[in-house]
Amino acid sequence: MGVPSLVAGVMLATPGMAVAAGKLPPAQPLVADLESGSQGCVAGENRPYVRFVPQLSAVLHGRAGDDQPGGTERVKAEFEAWWKTADGTEQRLAITTTAKTQGSQFSWQLPAEIPGGTVVSWHVRADNGEAVSPWSSEGAGTACEFVYDDEDPERPVVSSADYPDGDAWTDGVGVRGTFHVVSPSEDVAFYSGYFLGGPQVTVQASGPDGGADFHYLPETSGLGRLHVQAFDRAGRSSKPTDYQFRVGSGRAPAARWKLADAAGSRTATAEAGPAARVGAGATFGAGAPSGTDVTSTVSLDGTGHGFATPDAPVVATDKTFSVGAWVRPAAVDGRRTVLSQDAGQGPGFTLGLRQADGLPAWSFTVGGTPLTGGLPEVGEWTYVLGRYDAWTGKARLYVNGKAVGDEQPVTPVAGDGDFQIGRAQGAAGYRDRWQGEIGDVRVYDRVAVSAEIAELGSRKARLLGHWALETAPEGVSAESNGGQPLKLGPGAAIHRSDDTCDPSADPECDPFDLILDGEGHLNLDGLSGYAATEKPVVDTGDSFTVSAIVRLADQEPEHPMTALSQGGVHGDAFKVRYVPSTYSWELVMSHADEPGAAETTVARIEWPDGGQGVGHRIAIVYDDATDRITLFVDGYAATAGTAEFHDSWTSGGGLQVGRGRTADGWGEYLHGAVDQVQAFAGALTDREIAVLT
Incomplete structure (x- = not known):
């Protein structure tokens, strides 16, 4: 747009600017002062999608120059909207409002005949009765656009290979499942839903099918349900879909040793997994924590002979696992290992105790990152459990059935070495030997959930x-x-x-x-x-x-x-x-x-x-x-x-x-x-x- 100039009292203006002698036209409306509904003026791919026919609004100002009294001039707003029909014919609507003082906000509620699913453009200009401003779309301005979305998205479809719908009971507690959600509608922006008893979760639509994945870790067995809806760019929602599935009980431990074998035995019987070879420094028939199902334990003397091992791996240390046992330390100095698994010249993980800030603390270490908490005491029975969740990449330590500290991100070490009870592998051989009692060792190839950890670590009065x-x-x-x-x-x-x-x-x-x-x-x-x-x-x-x-x-x-x-x-x-x-x-x-x-x-x-x-x-x-x-x-x-x-x-x-x-x-x-x-x-x-x- 050219710069206006005065010649012999007549305003020379660019096309679209009406003028009158002796009076300046109102200022061109600014794009920043325009809104389609509650959304700003945008054109192109970022144009807003609205679920209701919007009200257009604009703040208009008076004179374009500075030779008129300010703050008192009254102006009218001229709105114009247009779109194209399916056959390419352009349709236009226009309205002129009543006059208001400059700086006021002017609005136009578009009629219900605005078509759905069509790009609608609009602009506005100010009229002071003798001259009009340029349209807001002229020069450095732009026409505002929106799309009126008058259709709800279609109901989403849910599928899961981990937890299929139907009457089958699927394993289970502590095993995370993925649920794929997709609506046939092409304009879905996100999906919002919740699993029975859980929080509301929103997942953005993505991928070639415009779907989304919801992830769920069952904490209890029984009937599960995902309640989910699809939402389009305008915020319109579909009818909900309720996907039902059945969660089985948590998988039994991949390996378990009660360590309640007869005195003198050189083998620890396995309830699950391989039997364990027992060193000469291990003595069966030791005491057990009262108020539990543990009847007796093994006592390790803290020497090179105090250990038990199945001479085989029992867990993938770079995948999800949980390990725990009842323990009673006879010494809490240095580092003491309850459970570990070999990985090269070191352990893939260790569960035991170590020194933290000058005091002994329970410890669960995965890939070199220790999590510590609690206060080990000589002669005191404690249930310790470590959990690593590969999906979150985080580990957590539990003491007596309760989490100590926060979950922490760790970098696991893949190792297929032997599982160890009472010692950990080092570059020069086994070290950090346990001195005291150990009982009821359990190893899970899944997440041990809070309720079962609390049960494992409880002592009934x-x-x-x-x-x-x-x-x-x-x-x-x-x-x-x-x-x-x-x-x-x-x-x-x-x-x-x-x-x-x-x-x-x-x-x-x-x-x-x-x-x-x-x-x-x-x-x-x-x-x-x-x-x-x-x-x-x-x-x-x-x-x-x-x-x-x-x-x-x-x-x-x-x-x-x-x-x-x-x-x-x-x-x-x-x-x-x-x-x-x-x-x-x-x-x-x-x-x-x-x-x-x-x-x-x-x-x-x-x-x-x-x-x-x-x-x-x-x-x-x-x-x-x-x-x-x-x-x-x-x-x-x-x-x-x-x-x-x-x-x-x-x-x-x-x-x-x-x-x-x-x-x-x-x-x-x-x-x-x-x-x-x-x-x-x-x-x-x-x-x-x-x-x-």
């Missing part, structure tokens, strides 16, 4: 004692399964629901002393009342759980009162008590059986009962695997307090109900009622605590 406190003939309240009874001391008595209560005859009788649970409970006078077993009930050096229903007799107790404890000569390994100064229940764990030993305390605020109501279910849990103590009040994790605790010790005293150790001997006597005392070997889960009765 075992009931050690249940005292219902219904009766106490001759001052002894029996344990429900014939275990150690609770012997009642002075100031302790069983209160039963069928007891007659006449306050006029017995001032100590309280007709409102409702039974906490069942037909009776234990009443303690707060002065000398208690009940105790003769010997320890729980091993306070290992995981344990103790619980009871407790109701305090006073609205304002005068001193701290211990409900449950078990200790040694100088103090309590644990005690749970009520502290009136803070209106809270406390779990106190001492670090040693020594006078003045350090303590770790967890507290939960709860107002005293004043002898009324149903009391509170108090439960304490020590989890040796995670080194945590937890105090539950009324059974829910939301009302629990928790803390780290690393210094457990085994107490030799009996379980105490209603008193605890003080600097002056026995004290902190409880004034209140206690019922349904239970003790477990092992740590109950949050869910098990919530349903405890």
Whole structure:
């Protein structure tokens, strides 16, 4: 477009520019100020596709020169749109709006007769009543384009060689599958869908067929479903497709050795895979972790003879695999290998422990990249598992059924060397030998999923004692399964629901002393009342759980009162008590059986009962695997307090109900009622605590 000039008061303009003497035309509309619907002005291959007939809009300005008063001039908008029919005939529509002040936004809602699937072009110009601006498409400008898409894409078709639809159960949990999705429509831009119970996923259309691949790792067996839709460039969606398939149980381990063979055996029997040759430094018949299905393990002495090997590979170390075992280290110095597989002059992977930041840590190393976490302790049973997922290229370490740290990318090493139990290959021979016990080695050629890892690494709590406190003939309240009874001391008595209560005859009788649970409970006078077993009930050096229903007799107790404890000569390994100064229940764990030993305390605020109501279910849990103590009040994790605790010790005293150790001997006597005392070997889960009765 040429540059306008003034000659004898007449505007000379390029074609398309109407002028009048003495007044400048409005400014040419800028492409940046134009929109088709909510999308900018674009032409060519990047033109927008819209799902509704759009409203066109433009911001228009007045005078093109600077000799007119600014900000007050009014202009009209002239819109024009055009397209070609199927036979090549051009069709045009135009409209002129009412006048507005310059700088305003002008719009035109196109009529419904705009055809679908056709490129529509448009431009706009400003009219001040005496002159019009150039069209927005002239000169350096451009015509805006869009395509009105009035048809939804067709429903997509789903296929999968890994998980075909139908009634067949396909293996399975921990095995990733690919699902190909494609719509017959040619204008699909992306597909959006989700697998049953999973998040929404969007995948761009690609490839020669305009399809997309969805990937799925089944975490559970059962009926699976992919719900998916196709979306075109205009955002129009197809009807959904529901593709159903059946996921079988996870494949059994490719190799497994329980390592529960008879003492003296020189071969480890294989539940799956090849039997393993056992070195002279390996001794069968060692102990096993309680609360598991493991009956015995093999003990390795940490020498060159302490190993087991099938003399064959059992897993492809550059493909997906998972390996795990129960272990109890007798030494945690340096590097110690539980499981590995040879690859040239080194291992393809190692699972064991190593030093990290000056402390021992569990370790899973793939291709030279170590993942570390947790704190190995001499004599402590731990379930360790390493997992490498070739699809993601990441590895993860699990300790006692829980992930430690994040997944990390690794570069695997392909190796077809021998699988090793208790040692790792080095350039000069085997090294990093394990000292301690190993049991139930499992090797999977798939992803071990979270639920099964949690199950493999769990130790079921075992009931050690249940005292219902219904009766106490001759001052002894029996344990429900014939275990150690609770012997009642002075100031302790069983209160039963069928007891007659006449306050006029017995001032100590309280007709409102409702039974906490069942037909009776234990009443303690707060002065000398208690009940105790003769010997320890729980091993306070290992995981344990103790619980009871407790109701305090006073609205304002005068001193701290211990409900449950078990200790040694100088103090309590644990005690749970009520502290009136803070209106809270406390779990106190001492670090040693020594006078003045350090303590770790967890507290939960709860107002005293004043002898009324149903009391509170108090439960304490020590989890040796995670080194945590937890105090539950009324059974829910939301009302629990928790803390780290690393210094457990085994107490030799009996379980105490209603008193605890003080600097002056026995004290902190409880004034209140206690019922349904239970003790477990092992740590109950949050869910098990919530349903405890």
